[in-house]
Amino acid sequence: MIPLLFIASSLITYKGLKLISKILPVKNPKKSSELIVSKQEISNPEKITNRIFLISSTSLALATVGILFYPPLLYFSILGVTYDLIPLWQNGYKSLTEEHKINVGAVDFIAVSSLLLTGHYFIAALTDWIFYFGLKLVTDMKDNSKKDVVSIFEKFPNSVWLVKNEVEISIPFDDLKTGDVIVINAGEVIPVDGSVTKGVALVDQHILTGESQPAEKEIDSQIFASTVVLSGRIWVKVEKSGKETAVEKITEILNNTAKYKMSAQSKGEKLADDIALPTLMLAGITIPVSGVSGALAILYSYLGDGIRIVAPISTLNFLKVASKNGILIKDGRALEELRRVNTVVFDKTGTLTQEQPHVGKIYTLNDYGENELLTYAAASEYKQSHPIAKAILQEADKRELKLPTIDDANYEIGYGIKVVADDKLIRVGSFRFMEMEGIAIPEIMINIMAYCHEHGYSLIMIAIGSQVMGAIELHATIRPEVKMIIKQLQQRHFAVYIISGDHVEPTRQLAEELEIDNYFAEVLPENKAKIIEDIQKEGKSVCFIGDGINDSIALKQADVSISLTGASMIATDTAQILLLDKNLSQLNKLFDLAQELNTNLNTGLATTIVPGVIVIGGVFFFHFGITIASILYTTGLAAGIGHSMLPLAKYHQLEQEK
Template sequence: MNHEDHRRHMSGEHSARATVSEAEHVDHTTHGQAMPEGHAHSAVDEEHAVHQHGQHAGHSTAMFKNKFWLSLALSVPVVYFSPMFAHLLGYHIPEFPGSSWIPPVLGSLIYFYGGTPFLKGGWTELRSRQPGMMLLIAMAITVAFVASWITTLGIGNFNLDFWWELALLVVIMLLGHWIEMRALGSARGALDALAELLPDEAERITEHGTETVSISELSVNDVVLVRSGARLPADGEIIEGRAELDESMITGESKTVPRGPGDTVVAGTVATDSAVRIRVGAVGTDTALAGIQRLVAEAQASSSRAQALADKAAAFLFYFALGAGIITFIAWVLLGSPDEAVIRTVTVLVIACPHALGLAIPLVIAISTEQAARAGVLIKNRMALERMRTIDVVLFDKTGTLTKGQPGLTGIAAIEGMNDDDVLALAAAVEADSEHPSARAIVTAARNHGLRVPAASGFASLTGRGVKADVGASAVMVGGPNLIAAEGLDVPGEIREQTRPWVQRGASVLHVIRDGQVIGAVSLEDEVREESRQAITALQKRGIRVAMITGDAQQVADAVAAELNIDEVFAQVLPQDKDKKVGELQSRGLKVAMVGDGVNDSPALARAEVGIAIGAGTDVAMESAGVVLAGNDPRAVLSMVDLSRASYRKMIQNLIWATGYNIIAVPLAAGVLAFAGVAISPAVAAVLMSVSTIVVALNAQLLRRIKLDPAAVR
């Protein structure tokens, strides 16, 4: 089974809905938060993303989209037949029986149909005593609804026809929330992606032979057969056979690990070269994979509960508008104008509704998301984008992120009388028929060196030791220390001297043996990406520290860190410790962005302030992260830093405009300058509100001028 096959297996290409999926499920809210333990969910997709704190009243993206389009269609006749709007633009409304009832009837439909999520959300905020955007919108549309009906029914001497304003307010807010939720939509749940790492079925060995069963039918002490290239269905112990296991999903180690009788093995890992028999030791929620699921759930639940900036501004505006409305009413009553008190109070409460504020953040998010996607950065969580500008340290996983995740030839040693090309050519000849990643690295290196590789015959795999074949008249073997020990050979001193530094930095050393004599050796190491060096240098120039975390040995990690000039290294780290290392950095007061690509990175991705998954990695890593890099270029992290800082500036500018406009317009609507003949009528207030929305929208569009190109990192 080749490396690409391993990748597909690790990515859960063969779907499975097995016992692991019984573990806790996490509800991915738009802020990356999780439901408390015990709230089980099925896979959560974009259509079921729910705004944090219930502000979207549990409604879906599709619901906001449908309500927007229908409300928009209903608002057209409401606006056209509105006397206030007709007077404003100076056209004559066609009159026919019932024409005067079009705005109130359709406006009421819009209020109850399109306004429902805001009314529900406002009630939720009121009950929780956390006023925000929803309560402010609910208050404004309710005041407009009641005031408009009072005018329509001729109660009192009021001119408060706000039907068109009510309709446009609901439509604009539905649009804003639809844009926001679409930008924040997530794909499948991380925990379902974890379940996909298990096969659907297992081959259980019985006294009558083998039988294929669902893995949910497996019990402790069952014996299962795992064929070459297959994934292990349960945790257990090998009782027969030897194989090289790809355990990268658990350990983070890039190299396969030899396992034989008596060794403990883990569900979801891959037997790469040989079949083994395993006695099942744990199934379902007791497996290591299910344990990682629980870590992901706990880490997501512990994420920061930061509030969106717009919600904070809306809370301020709610109190400001409510206080201004009360003061306005009392002041005009005391001045002896109760009719004017009602008109002014309603105008204040309607004009305070944040049309611009409702679009200030969603538009910036939508445009930022679009710009990021063009640069290969997929934003899944808006809070991740907002937090990225505050990051103090970026913690990179080594294997598959800073490195290519596959071995490459880094050194050749030869005895006196042989040259490097001769040794490499012989090694490539023997390895030509092998699909092992190390074999492919050797063959590729020989091809890149332009060598003529001789033909080999009689190829055989020596499980756990190496390979052998006949090259011409010579018997040639290639393998590691186990092969040297098994053959009882001595490694020449000159070869030991050349390979010592390789061993010290953790490289895999394979010896080349011809006719019973060690004639050379090659070293294989996980290759560092050139893009990694550029990304790290650019991050450090921006004042951001860079750390690396890996399951590899300390000497391997130190060698990579020295090559890339990394500030801090965490080596030999198991999955649960990766999560803890993020917490350790956070305990120092640092805000952490974690970049990884494997299942073993998932808890850490969820724990960090910003989780960034390499797109070439596994599904679960991408689901646990708030950001996904579509490619495997770590320089794209720089694009996100720059975009985060730019979009934050736009958010602040829009919020200042949206709130500042209200701070000026509300007192004018209240009539504070009425003594000087300056007063804003309800119609003028509505127009000004629309102008503020246009300003915010145009300002957000300026984000499109930002150029994000990972290849141009500086």
Template sequence: MTATTARRHPFTIVHEVPGRLRLRSRRLFDPALDLKYLEALAGSLPGVDSVRTNKWGSSIVIDYDADPKNRTRILNLLENIPTEAYLSGGMRGDPMSPAVVAGQGTAAALTPFLPWQAKAPLSWLLGLPTILKGLHTLLYDGVKLEVLDASAVGFSLLRQDYFTANAIVALLGLGSFLEDWTERKSDDLLKSLLKPQVETVSVEREALEIRIPFGDLMVGDLVLCGSGELVPVDGVVVDGDAALNQSSITGESLPVHVSEGDDVLSGAVVEDGRIKIAARNVGGETSMARIGRFLENSLRTQSASQKKSDELADKLVPVTFGLGLGLFALTRDVSRAASVLTVDYSCAIKLASPVAVKTGMHTAGHCGVLLKGAQALDNLARIDTLVFDKTGTLTRGDLMVTDVEPLNGLGPEELLALAAGAEEHYAHPVARAVVSEARTRGLPFPPISQVDFIVAHGVSAHVDGKRVLVGSRHFLEDDEGVDCSPVRLLARRLRGEGKSILYVARSGELLGIIALRDELRPEAAEAMAMLKERGITKIVMLTGDHQDTARAIANELGCIDEVHWELKPEDKASLVRELQMAGHVLAFAGDGVNDAPALVSAEVGICMPGGADLARESAQVVLLEDDLRILAVARDVAINVHRVLRRTFGAAVAINSAVLLAAAAGRLTPVASAFLHNASTVGILGYAAAAARKKPKLAQMIESGTVSGKEC
């Protein structure tokens, strides 16, 4: 639907009371409009409690908090439905109404007791929608499930077996209602993750500090945030100052100082201080609400495995149809043919898959893993190789200076101050570590001029007219001709301890080296062993460190099968492609902006919770907890869902085949056949939802702190 077409079908308010809107528009009847996606979009708006759409009635009902501003947001969304809410393939119809299901059941139950004059018109009236739907499907889509249903009902009506026809319609309606209810419940599980991370917030109104529900926040409100609290809005600081941890937003692990006039984003945590923020964006418009888009997309996506199952289910429909017609041609037994036509494989196969996948994604979310769609879950169960970028993933990403080794009579503090002065304005983890250490020691920085930053190499600056170089050995010795041989043995020893080396030179002469250490995550070695236990056959570590440092860290971790060192950022994606060409199905775990190409190239891109924005957007899996063991939990969830899908597929084929054979042999009436088919479908859906919702044992052990240390 184009924008012009959309404007020709505006939304009209047909009924309104405070806190409730009912609108109508022919736009909702568009088969390409994804109504579930629209419901999720509207449901994530601030103040919205519930959203219900009725395609056939072309209406939408929204319950909200009666705030005029939120009412405006709702109307604006409906008048400007985003393009991504439209699908080329159309959508399933609206769920069956309980009233319609009850009416069909009552009519079927009363049929034997009605006079003949009433039976025929009532039965044709009840069966006509099913027949028309089947004809429409046959003309436009071929032999599908709807054609089988229409044939079974039509055969029964033609032979004037009105009770059978009405009973089949009632069972189809009940089955459809229960299937839709089960699927909607699984959708609601995912939508529950869209709820705000904070329930109440402190605001200043009329010079008084009060706490209000998160949903009552309005643009312009003065929000108060103290130490340890989450910033719930995007806005600008109007009073106070604080140290903010913005790692969940920017990937920056060091606290950022903010004061009056500075912008802040929702999702940041106040580590120290107190600030007053004028809210600019609230609720679903904040940066924190971006997680909602991931979940909204997950409601509509299918994995490759799901698509294959659906295709197979569709291929089995003509088999059933042909068997039913063949039996009728051979036996002239309409009842036996109708019994066969009420059995279909596609219901259980097609519906169990999304129910299991969505429920599994919800389970993963509550275990600390955000999965962006069914394909991420599918791939996570298939991977055999895991590639880790070392810094910020296997390590904390928080470098610390461990050794300062000067030469030629220079003092350690003089060497550190010189290096810190040169790197003071360089936005790099190594530079930040050196500057932080110098400030901790209270060292004065020398006046610096003509600073040049050489990406992936180091810094060049001038101090008192003399050129100072700070960076890697390759930068100083190979590029700038500085002799680094006096510290070769010392540097080798420090690298053997897993430390990175920073070289400092002035006027072409080496002044000394500074060693830094990025501590391994305490759970990293245990997580590697857990992943090995769960079928990951190859674990690879990538790093820009020297070979000696890389090997020392790999040895400390254990379970590392392959190490690549001294890599440039662009090398990571190339290595991922090489491994894929070698036949590996792999996941790549990283957290930096430079990791984005590798995250996209891998079958599964995994981002740490403190990852940079671009990394979080590029990854298919985002860890919500800063614990590598959660990766093993995610693998458990994926394997469990994969197992559930295999079992539901097997059960659907086995049960329906048995019913089909019994029906073909004349052992089942059409009513009994329809009952067994629908009952088995509902049972399989119930199993899929219950089994996929089961929390992995490992997740429970991590929560209780009872995980025992593991080694390779």
């Protein structure tokens, strides 16, 4: 029998691997986390992993039947195990020749090869299966949680209305060209960057700018992809579409940073790699003391190797528990990283506040009362579905107002709306709308408008006949759960910040109301990430919570990123964690899960390391062999897997008790 020392030393030297490379040539080996054997397989590593796991499972089944009933089947299991060694060898070869270090792949290759060479076929098949079982779990976790930045086109309609020879025709969105003119109606998402050539509209662009007030758009106004027309109808000349839009440029930035995010190794893999060389050296010096069986036992006791199986199972179970609590964690590493967070940064508009505002003060002029003006405004907006209309209708419903029937069904919609009710011509809309309609604005209303602008309120004017008779002040609506969440975070001794693209005064007022000391206002999208970076440079670990396209780069910069369902497409694709209930109520539970995961992982690590330590001690003091080592290792691994299943078991128990 060839001494194990010779096998190990030859396999871990460059010359040894160079010799084997003549038999099994490696062409462009990939990262150690991938099992790639051919160019075709590069496109789908999940299929490769599944195939090799099937081979290893078949080999284990053959070896089991062989050792129990029909020994010749043991030899058939050798074929599958030998095939499975190829990617392990590629892994170790790349690490040694390119990274100049011995990694876990080299140890696994040497361990399984040595078991085969010494006739331990069943243990070799079992070891092979355990390795690929763990790799399959890791691959499944990555494939199920990984979310590439989804193309913004998925939020756009498949077709658009193109104006050609003054006729509107429907064409596929992909056929749009620069210079084309398209029509966009109320309630539609704007699919291009361009300029308005005809019409007027109110556009919600908070996901780009962070401003809570809708923007008024008229001829020559610039509009941007993924913003929404709240009311009105506009003709837009296409300047940029598809990959040229502002949104797609942000997407490109995100894709350029994704590679770095994906390169980090798990704690278990790093531990296994770090002790790879010491394990091989210890196995080599064990031969004179305990013989080949003792050296094999040392290789089999490989400290930290089992955590590659236990950690993914534990993480997957916590992800399931999180999802059952209304939390979708797209990247399992985010949950582990969350326990280190000590600073939470909120975007203001759409995150701390709801999309729909609420009515603040109703200003009245002349002899009209609040309820009368609100009744006319609500009747005018009755058929509209944008947030401003909903806020006015909600207030009218709260006051139990009876709305009059609209006599004239011809709505004239732009910056406002014009209808006939109770034989009166009613106009409801912005200051610009009233100007366009030729209605004089009283000086008192101009002063009110200046006050609202200073405080970040929207102001909707109401004209009856040819005179402005009042206005409705709209305030941003704070999410009902926010105050409780902020207090819970502060009780954890977290620093809390607000970042907003909105004006200073509304941001300051919100910060005061929520008792938050740190806030930034009028922040451009590209500067949000810079603020996050500056906070990180102070040694803080940052969790950023945002919902808009303007938040996407900041979401990438943060250590952990969270968004809400119902946010912009790019924000939900970029964020590592989504709160599925469209609110922040589960944020505290999320931090609890992060701490519980850390405890579970540490216990799992101990269950895989302790048996290895016992084996190493037993080899030198009690002459343990490969059989005892395999029993202890498998027992420890089973205990680790059992412990990693506890979170889900506890959740089911709590559900049954409810």
